[in-house]
Amino acid sequence: MRAASAAPRRQGAAARWSPRQAGRAKPLLFLLGLFPAARWIWLGLNDGLTANPPEFLIRSSGVWALAALCLTLAVSPLRRLLDQPALLRWRRMLGLFAFFYTALHVWAWAYWERGWSAASMWADIMQRPFVLIGVAAVVPMAALALTSTRGWMVRLGRGWQALHRLVYPIAALSVWHFWLIRAGKNNFAEVYVYGAIVAALLLWRAVPALRRRRSAQAGGGG
Amino acid sequence: MAKLDIPCIPPSQITPEAVWRSRREWLKRAGLGALGVGAGALAPAWGAAPPSFAAPRDSRYAVDEPLTSEKDVSSYNNFYEFGTGKQDPSDHGGALQTRPWTVTVEGEVARPRAFDIDELLKLAPLQERVYRLRCVEAWSMVIPWEGYSLSELLKRVEPTANAKYVEFVTVVQPENMPGLRSRIIDWPYVEGLRIDEAMHPLTMMVFGVYGKPLPNANGAPLRIAIPWKYGFKSGKSIVKIRLVERQPATSWARIAPDEYGFYANVNPDVPHPRWSQATERRIGGGFFAPRTRTLMFNGYADQVASLYGGMDLRRYY
Numbered sequence: 075m076r077a078a079s080a081a082p083r084r085q086g087a088a089a090r091w092s093p094r095q096a097g098r099a100k101p102l103l104f105l106l107g108l109f110p111a112a113r114w115i116w117l118g119l120n121d122g123l124t125a126n127p128p129e130f131l132i133r134s135s136g137v138w139a140l141a142a143l144c145l146t147l148a149v150s151p152l153r154r155l156l157d158q159p160a161l162l163r164w165r166r167m168l169g170l171f172a173f174f175y176t177a178l179h180v181w182a183w184a185y186w187e188r189g190w191s192a193a194s195m196w197a198d199i200m201q202r203p204f205v206l207i208g209v210a211a212v213v214p215m216a217a218l219a220l221t222s223t224r225g226w227m228v229r230l231g232r233g234w235q236a237l238h239r240l241v242y243p244i245a246a247l248s249v250w251h252f253w254l255i256r257a258g259k260n261n262f263a264e265v266y267v268y269g270a271i272v273a274a275l276l277l278w279r280a281v282p283a284l285r286r287r288r289s290a291q292a293g294g295g296g
Numbered sequence: 297m298a299k300l301d302i303p304c305i306p307p308s309q310i311t312p313e314a315v316w317r318s319r320r321e322w323l324k325r326a327g328l329g330a331l332g333v334g335a336g337a338l339a340p341a342w343g344a345a346p347p348s349f350a351a352p353r354d355s356r357y358a359v360d361e362p363l364t365s366e367k368d369v370s371s372y373n374n375f376y377e378f379g380t381g382k383q384d385p386s387d388h389g390g391a392l393q394t395r396p397w398t399v400t401v402e403g404e405v406a407r408p409r410a411f412d413i414d415e416l417l418k419l420a421p422l423q424e425r426v427y428r429l430r431c432v433e434a435w436s437m438v439i440p441w442e443g444y445s446l447s448e449l450l451k452r453v454e455p456t457a458n459a460k461y462v463e464f465v466t467v468v469q470p471e472n473m474p475g476l477r478s479r480i481i482d483w484p485y486v487e488g489l490r491i492d493e494a495m496h497p498l499t500m501m502v503f504g505v506y507g508k509p510l511p512n513a514n515g516a517p518l519r520i521a522i523p524w525k526y527g528f529k530s531g532k533s534i535v536k537i538r539l540v541e542r543q544p545a546t547s548w549a550r551i552a553p554d555e556y557g558f559y560a561n562v563n564p565d566v567p568h569p570r571w572s573q574a575t576e577r578r579i580g581g582g583f584f585a586p587r588t589r590t591l592m593f594n595g596y597a598d599q600v601a602s603l604y605g606g607m608d609l610r611r612y613y
Contacts, residue, residue: 124371125382128577129433186577202569263478
């Protein structure tokens with residue numbers, strides 16, 4: 075097992091970024107994370123939010139939330155592929171951006187679709203499976219955002235990692251939510267793209283885990 | 297306290313709308329004419345100004361609400377033959393060939409025939425009617441269309457007793473309609489009405505909007521407008537009208553029968569599976585405008601409710 079990690083490094087350890095170096099790129103990452111919001115403002119000032127700005131913003135915030143979630147899930151595979159363990163330093167910020175755009179998506183729905191009425195929001199959740207599935211993704215995501223601080227990592231100890239594995243079902247629910255919205259219009263091109271990315275990112279984790287389990291069983295038996 | 301003195305204008309001094317409108321048109325034409333003369337000297341082919349479709353506004357079809365801007369009307373459209381984005385029709389609609397154009401009227405009629413678009417334009421006097429448009433996606437517009445009742449055309453082909461339904465077929469121009477590459481809809485786009493709905497005076501053949509020929513994004517050179525039904529019922533860029541005995545298999549009803557019914561009458565009490573139809577967002581209402589209540593039959597209940605007497609509108613949505 076793990077033959078790849080035992081093989082000699084191509085560039086040697088010198089090319090690896092230190093955690094400090096990766097940390098220095100974080101302000102840049104922060105600015106990049108604000109790009110979607112900045113784009114909305116630019117479009118808003120230049121008459122670019124279509125004739126139906128609320129609908130545009132509801133959809134755009136949802137898609138950007140999913141994109142940020144994909145980037146968050148890509149951190150671990152990229153750390154290994156690029157042999158840059160220090161990329162871990164970016165993961166929390168990416169995850170928080172995913173939550174930021176998700177929160178805006180929920181806010182936009184609550185305000186423009188349901189007029190801030192709690193009864194109306196509740197009715198929408200209960201009547202429409204795709205909204206319910208969205209909520210099922212948002213609630214644990216809020217818990218992950220809340221417990222993303224160092225203090226909570228310490229407090230939860232080993233439970234923290236178990237809790238944060240919820241990001242996998244959250245990603246799957248998000249794609250499902252997206253798929254259901256597009257199903258009525260039979261318009262799946264974007265859903266397939268995001269679905270394939272999320273599937274690849276989850277399989278990248280699931281396949282080695284399953285293989286480990288199987289070889290552990292085989293080892294136990296022999 | 298002095299009352300605010302509002303000057304009273306005697307009705308005799310109010311310029312009739314038709315007069316001020318025609319003056320505006322005259323100014324526009326004069327301007328275009330001057331442009332044409334100037335341009336004609338430079339490039340003769342370019343001098344052809346778009347024909348004016350200014351038509352007298354029919355006061356029976358007035359809507360007591362502000363019109364949606366011309367820009368929004370022609371840049372926020374669902375016309376999947378050009379792509380699924382709302383701006384795709386205005387961005388990618390330019391290549392559509394709208395001349396020459398013929399509309400075949402066939403099926404259960406005594407006198408089937410093909411009509412040239414120029415003949416259709418003269419078939420009956422064009423009127424301007426202001427209609428509400430309510431999209432099934434819960435947004436709406438108020439639009440001044442130019443055209444006449446579809447019944448004017450149908451009368452001329454003499455539907456037989458077997459003509460129970462009318463089917464509208466949209467053009468397919470693969471080289472000019474990039475959206476046709478996607479398999480979202482089994483092209484061509486087909487819509488339909490019951491014959492009494494099609495003969496209703498509100499059901500309109502539309503050739504122009506805002507006093508100009510229809511932009512391609514709105515379904516040039518002619519489309520249907522049925523103001524009491526969700527927008528997808530109003531087929532665009534029509535090339536064929538068939539009168540048939542059986543209810544046509546219409547495009548959206550085939551794709552998702554639980555979401556889009558054949559009737560698709562605007563009905564605030566029957567929610568779409570994925571959203572409520574009780575309210576709508578008026579396009580151009582501004583960023584923070586609240587949603588407005590959707591009216592039964594989109595506000596045309598007085599005219600059309602009698603078509604559906606005894607029908608369960610929840611079942612036949």
